[in-house]
Amino acid sequence: MGEAVFSTTAQQRARFAPWIVAACSKAVALAAIVLVATVADPRCGRAESTSERSSSILIFPKVVYDGSRDTFIQISNTSNSMVHAHCFYVDATPICIGSGDCLAGTCSGRCEPQWQEVDFNIWLTRQQPTHWTASIGRLTSPNDEPCDRNGPEYDCDGAGIDPGRVPPVSGFPFQGELRCIEVDQSGAPISGNHLKGEATILSSDGDASKYNAVGILGEPFTNDGDNVLCLGGGVSDECPNGAEYQGCGQRVVLNHFAGGADNPLFGPTSTVDTEVTLVPCRADYERQEPTRIVVQFLAYNELEQRFSTSTTVDCWRSFLLGDISNIFDVLTAQTRFVATHMRPSEAANSGFVGIVEEHNFLGDESARVAFNLHELGNRDKTDLIFLPEGP
DSSP: OOOOOOOOSHHHHTTHHHHHHHHHHHHHHHHHHHHHHOOOOTTSOBOSOBSSSOBSEEEEEEEEESSSEEEEEEEEEOSSSOEEEEEEEEEOOEEEESSSOTTTTOOSSEEEEOOEEEEEEEEEOTTOEEEEETTTBBOOOTTOOOOOTTSTTOOOTTOSOOOSOBOOOSSSSEEEEEEEEEEOTTSOBOOOOOEEEEEEEEETTSOEEEEEOEEEOBOTTTOOOSSEEEESSOOOSSOTTOOSBOOOEEEEEEEEEOBTOOOTTTOTTOEEEEEEEEEESOEETTTTBOOEEEEEEEEEETTOOEEEEEEEEESOEEEEHHHHOGGGBHHHHOSSEEEEEEEEOTTOSOOEEEEEEEEEEETTEEEEEEEEOEEEEEOOSOEEEEOOOOO
16 A cells, blocks of 8 residues: 555546546455355345435545545435435544554554534435545535546546535544435435445555445335334334334344455465455434344355354454454365455344455555445344434
């Protein structure tokens, strides 16, 4: 990874589009490998969250801005009417309780996520897409220039109708999530299913990895518009009408290279690592309390030998599988590919969603490709999202 630091000048912003173009060849080649390695599990039904359909809740599990990487957010209104959304950035960058730096690995005490939340509103006219970068956000300006398709640098950053003021992420460095919830003009949640999103994580060396936002579909007849959102499950004290939104998956399946295995496309001197980012479905924006869950792993090598381990996700977590346990390493698995099943523990009060980034290394060269996790089954428990009370 290069040492260059992102700038907020117009000249730097104009380079986002060329970065995406320059990275396409890497991303397409690596995505082909992922498709070859991915096999659907026929034993379970589909989950209710989606990465393909327009939804009422969008979750971007991984948003980063750390000086060498930044995140380009795209959200679209798929309907023919005006759509409003209430969005929340959650900064989960760990802070050191003690001395040192968590991100640098020098913390002498323990590292805890901040769970610092910043919210804002956007509105989109019919069929309108919009975009911004995490580090800069998007100001409201009636003097925005249209997209110059014939310009020397093809600068379209900031073009189009402004969706309202979008703030930059709350700190530097930043790692965390973005969640947007469809609301009506008064700010009450509705089940319109009109939002779709994508995120592109851009590196200063020209690499890019892209994933679809995880969508939660709204139920059309049970949403009472209060500040407690009920995802899946049945009738309860918090959810007198039952589920207002479809639920998160019961488990996810990830087919991946064993850690340190070689990539056959790049030859025996290459290596591959897999980074997983998980976010609990439950969120308490009213009390700003993080959700902690235990995630259980079952890993199967190509000989169907089974390995197990677990880890804790506190608010948000991004990790290499090899840092969780050596069961994911090629020396332990003894096969190039591993199928890993992840699910919340029975005692967990939340399901989770996430994405994966595959890291490929060949000498001094490296590239990443992002893709969505494959969800299976329907979680039978309710996941709650608590929105801030209105004035």
